[in-house]
Amino acid sequence: MSKTARFFEMKRRGAPIAVLTAYDAPTAxxxxxxxxxLILVGDSVGxxxxxxxxxxxxTLADMRHHIAAVRRGAPEAVVIGDLPFGSYDSPGAAVASAQSLIEAGADIVKFEGAHLAIVEALAGASIEVCCHLGLEPQNHLEKRVKGxxxxxxxxxxxxxxALDGAGMKLLVLEMIPEEVAAEVTRAVKAPTIGIGAGRNTDGQVLVITDVLGFGPKNFRHNRRYQNVGQIMVDAARAYVRDVHDGDFPAEENxxxxxxxxxxLFLRVNA
Structure with missing residues (x-):
């Protein structure tokens, strides 16, 4: 049964699709x-x-490890797994790598670039494909807006x-002007998921560590909903203080x- 049929229906109804990355069971x-x-286990894990x-x-082993963790945490979720750099250099390699991610727990696989033969090969193997255009983090070393x-x-x-015609089921559009994303979204049948691509895509995706504020750096395309990075520092600092001061463990622990x-123990071991 197609894992992406629901998202085509959401596109038809104009219902926005909310996507986040996850890399472990508790987060998933x-x-x-x-x-x-929709949960994306992205190569952003690196x-x-x-x-x-x-x-x-x-690596492919990294992706398998984190996909399996996400699947254990969210057994009913629809999960996309990224094909990592170098794992889809040919249609045959792409199919083998994709099958490995499916075995680990992915429902859909994603790769970067306009590789029609790879889409066709994956579709021919009954593997649903999410494509990725615009800024391609694996291929573009300079992280800037494209298009x-x-x-x-x-x-x-x-x-x-072309990718739509080849059979892609989803399309991530990263770091492109809003007007371009809107035109692509209108033109293709597949649902589009934007990141830094404006308001007119069929859905949005953000990286969970950016959403939670794990580090000091923020991005224009991101919205930080919590400052978990500072919370982690504060919690660790409080723990260290309590241990150093002899306040932990306490009686309740x-x-x-x-x-x-x-x-009896003391008598036997006297």
Whole structure:
């Protein structure tokens, strides 16, 4: 059964699709409870959670590990898994890598770029595909807005239409002008999910660590809903203070032996 049929229906009705990234079971569980429509296990896990320099450092094993964790946390959720850099250099490699992510728990796989043969190969293997145009973090080392010129915007639209014809089921549009995203969204049948692409896509996606404010850096396209990074620092600092001052553990954190068992223990081991 198609995992993306619901999102086509949401596009038809004009109902916005809410997408967030997740990389672990507790986060996925919270997002499922909150009603997130679609969970993306993105290669953003590399810089966001694993301390890697870039998305290019993320491996297929990394993606499998985090997809499996998300699936355990949200067993009923629809989950997209990113194909990492170097794992889809040919249609055959893409199918093998995608099947590996599906086995780990993904419902849909995502890759970057206008590779029609890869979409066709994945669709031929009954794997639903999310494509990704605009800023491609795996391929564009300079993180800047794409599609600003009429020529670049026309190329992006043509690529989107070609991918749509090849059978993509979703399309992420990253860091492109709002007007371009609106035209792509109008032109393609597949639901579009924007990040830094304005208000007129069929849905929105943000990186959960950006939403929660894990680090000091914020982005124009992001909305920070909590400052969890500072909360973590404050909590760790309070814990360190309590340990150093002898205030933790306290009586409420302890377990005691029954008096008669303690007496016997001490007598036997005297």
């Amino acid at each position: 569980r919270a997002q499922a409870e909150a009603g997130v429509d 810089a966001s959670m694993l301390g890697y320099e870039s998305e290019r450092d993320v 600003r010129s009429a020529t670049d915007a026309s190329k992006l639209l043509a690529d989107a239409l 302890l377990t005691h032996m029954a008096p008669e068992e303690l007496e």
